[in-house]
Amino acid sequence: MARIVKKFGGTSVGDVDRIKNVAKRVAKAVEEGHEVVVVLSAMAGTTNTLVGYCREAAPLHDAREYDAVVAAGEQITVGLLAICLQELGVPARSFLGWQVPIRTNDVHGAARIETIETVALEKCLAEGRVAVVAGFQGIAKDNRITTLGRGGSDTSAVAIAAAIKADRCDIYTDVDGVYTTDPRIVPKARKINKITYEEMLEMASLGAKVLQTRSVALAMTQGVRTQVLSSFEDKPGTLVVGEDEIVEQEVVSGIAYSRGEAKVTVVGLEDLPGQVSCLFGSLADENVNVDMIVQSASDDGKSADVTFTVPEDDLKRTVKAIEGKRGQIKFRDLVYTGDVVKISVVGVGMRSHAGVARIMFDTLAEKGINIQVISTSEIKISVLVEAQYTELAVRALHTAYGLDAS
Amino acid sequence: MARIVKKFGGTSVGDVDRIKNVAKRVAKAVEEGHEVVVVLSAMAGTTNTLVGYCREAAPLHDAREYDAVVAAGEQITVGLLAICLQELGVPARSFLGWQVPIRTNDVHGAARIETIETVALEKCLAEGRVAVVAGFQGIAKDNRITTLGRGGSDTSAVAIAAAIKADRCDIYTDVDGVYTTDPRIVPKARKINKITYEEMLEMASLGAKVLQTRSVALAMTQGVRTQVLSSFEDKPGTLVVGEDEIVEQEVVSGIAYSRGEAKVTVVGLEDLPGQVSCLFGSLADENVNVDMIVQSASDDGKSADVTFTVPEDDLKRTVKAIEGKRGQIKFRDLVYTGDVVKISVVGVGMRSHAGVARIMFDTLAEKGINIQVISTSEIKISVLVEAQYTELAVRALHTAYGLDAS
Known part of the structure; x- marks a missing residue:
């Protein structure tokens, strides 16, 4: 009973x-x-x-x-x-x-x-x-x-x-x-x-x-x-x-994807203290949940490009919040698109296995899919790619990690 | 306020x-x-x-x-x-x-x-x-x-x-x-x-x-x-x-009618003690609400006819209950119809006015409407008539009691 x-x-x-x-x-x-x-x-x-x-x-x-x-x-x-x-x-x-x-x-x-x-x-x-x-x-x-x-x-x-x-x-x-x-x-x-x-x-x-x-x-x-x-x-x-409760752990358990994402890039953010904090602070004030974040140095070496993702539904509010702080946040341009998808490889087994990320990058490269942003946690690797590649990427990764049913 | x-x-x-x-x-x-x-x-x-x-x-x-x-x-x-x-x-x-x-x-x-x-x-x-x-x-x-x-x-x-x-x-x-x-x-x-x-x-x-x-x-x-x-x-x-709160009371305030009635007559109920009590007791046991009741001596002088009304929805149960007691209740015949309407003249003023009932009886007689059962309370007089006379009776009484709008 x-x-x-x-x-x-x-x-x-x-x-x-x-x-x-x-x-x-x-x-x-x-x-x-x-x-x-x-x-x-x-x-x-x-x-x-x-x-x-x-x-x-x-x-x-x-x-x-x-x-x-x-x-x-x-x-x-x-x-x-x-x-x-x-x-x-x-x-x-x-x-x-x-x-x-x-x-x-x-x-x-x-x-x-x-x-x-x-x-x-x-x-x-x-x-x-x-x-x-x-x-x-x-x-x-x-x-x-x-x-x-x-x-x-x-x-x-x-x-x-x-x-x-x-x-x-x-x-x-x-x-x-x-x-x-x-x-x-x-x-x-x-x-x-x-x-x-x-x-x-x-x-x-x-x-x-x-x-x-x-x-x-x-x-x-x-x-x-x-x-x-x-x-x-x-x-x-x-x-x-x-x-x-799980004796034999798979390295990768599944491939997930999420379409409702939007990518925002703040181009030429001035390299001054507090700029990034002010940027994300303005979003937190608006209750926008920021997910992946990448920062890269700009060509001129005096500024940086910051790229991040937000739920697509929050894109308008995000843009409005940043534009509203133009006085405090100094940047050249704001670029955004909803035409992206986040694809993730998930598995607790990857903690003890090297090379899981490499399989992902190799597989996507082989199919000619460009990775825009990467983020990782202990048990997952997520990448942001163009939305048109969703099915191709998911299918290729599913095969690459040996998940296909025989 | x-x-x-x-x-x-x-x-x-x-x-x-x-x-x-x-x-x-x-x-x-x-x-x-x-x-x-x-x-x-x-x-x-x-x-x-x-x-x-x-x-x-x-x-x-x-x-x-x-x-x-x-x-x-x-x-x-x-x-x-x-x-x-x-x-x-x-x-x-x-x-x-x-x-x-x-x-x-x-x-x-x-x-x-x-x-x-x-x-x-x-x-x-x-x-x-x-x-x-x-x-x-x-x-x-x-x-x-x-x-x-x-x-x-x-x-x-x-x-x-x-x-x-x-x-x-x-x-x-x-x-x-x-x-x-x-x-x-x-x-x-x-x-x-x-x-x-x-x-x-x-x-x-x-x-x-x-x-x-x-x-x-x-x-x-x-x-x-x-x-x-x-x-x-x-x-x-x-x-x-x-x-x-009402200073000048009308003798009659309104004429009401109720279609959902059924009339039941127990014909030739033996004139023995307890027969009527047994009859209505059997209905009370079935939760049937009896409304108007009339008892009249039968032609032979040794029995009586008892007529009463019940809600039309309860007619089947009523008949079943009485038939089910045939051993205890001694009667010749059971006659019933749903083709009746109860028409009532209502008014607190009738307490202090004589002749209210007479107007009702005269009016209905004049129209050739036969009264089947009568019941009265302090402030109302109800009669049971054939359903086909409903409109005729209500209209005639409304005029007779001076209720028509001028």
Whole structure:
């Protein structure tokens, strides 16, 4: 007997028939003798409809009221699943965020979970019932509903799993696991059976989009064994675990890519103290998240070119922020483009293996792909290349690192 | 400056544009210096959709889960109205049932309000803000959401008005007030400016359908001055008040009719002790609400015919219940029909006026309408007639009692 948290997303609970399917899946786990807590999102489309209402009501709206409105979505699905489970003879009851309660800070619309009280959930499980908990929502100190921001239900599930010391947190999605790369680009991509938190974090934040970055980070710090699996097929998915659970580590686990990047180059930045700090300070003030950074000396030797990447959505704000500081930041020109992609090779094994970067550079050079920016961490190497080379680069690297399915 | 509770129904908040209109109306009252609490229903159609989901999930569903699901409807509208009010520069915040809290018993799906805590609402008003409260919902002792049953938002509004000692409770509907009779039948029907609780109660339960019977009863016992008015036009409606507020009382205030009735006659019931008690006992056991009752001696002198009315929806159950007791209840035949209508003349003035009944009987006789059953209370006379005479009877009585608009 294990204690399992199961999270189902919006498409898995998109209508009552699908909710009935979720109920069958949960009932099966209960029959196998497991204690189950289910975490649900709203029906696919519902949250968008509710967000649309708020925008229609006022372009700039009170985040507390927004939270009250959008939290209604999960309220509907948890009640319905509890009904479907009971219909199958499985005792169950629903919990809204404030009923658990899941306590958060008061940053409405993007709240962080502070504590989850387990008394009510433990009582429910002890009575042999399935607890069906509304994801994405919590309650602030002033008794008002908060939401965790988009995709927050994954975070709710992992946080609940940590709080009740669950053996595993299953995240059901519309894909059947994490792949070595995007199968739409590389048909020979393989499903990964086990991946470390660190790798998953790089894969998720680099665009693998299977699990919310924030939930992976939480799973890592709390040590929650997390499984990504399909809500439509009945087979094992990808298990996200600590490094100690993976005996034979691959050097490279996967190739990720991220299209939503923009490259900005500040040309001829004067070589004076504080210029770079002033540049990035102005971006930090605007809450722009800068990713890769390269600085190179200019031809004249008295100035430098600074190149960096930002999310494409933040490009306008970035340019505006820098132009707005023209008095303090002294530079010749500002060049930018959204026509770039970041491609990353990820693997905890590369810590103990030399030559991983070289394979990447050789492979790209062989295909005639020019690398614009490079950045590395302990377990990944990322390069920025022209967007038109995305598929070519990903396919070539997937083969070069021996990831193709045989 | 007055303290006013304003309640808007489902059609008044049917979409965001209509919610914006409600906001304007509330803003106007605030500008006039009033303290305002708003009570809302769900968007028209939403509750039906949610109820449909529950039925689709399971024909017989846990009422506690049903309540959690359907309460989501009001959660959406209160948040949106708060946003719309803020957009107009009117400080406002939403309250769900559990946030007020509105405490109810635990009869899920048809809960009764026990107490309404006023601390949070009073604080909100003292801060100069409009409190926007979700109607129809409350919270039971075990911290689970309850709903008050269909039309419960009227009851929420009146109960809140009583709790915060409001000067008036305005119920906005899609009609502009209470009429002397149904204007679709009698074009000369007049809007009533003031009506007593007792009369309104008779009018509502007799089919005038403007205000929920339960909310009128509550307004009467709590002495809440209640106004029924249009949410689409800006003019006074009908004020429902105590008798002391109405100086010159009309003898008859209105003519009501109710189609959903069925007549049942137990023919040749044996004249033995306990037979009638056994007959109506069997119906009480089935929760059938018996309305008018007439007993007449049979031709043979040894038995009696008992005629009574029940809601048409309960006719099948009624017949089944009586047939099921054939051993204990001794009778010759059971005759029933749904082809009847109850027509009532209502007015507190008839207490002190003789001849009111006679006008009714004369008028109907003149038109050749046969009266099947009669029942009376202090302030009303009801007759049961064949359904085909509905319009004819209502029009004739409206004229006979001098209610036609000049």
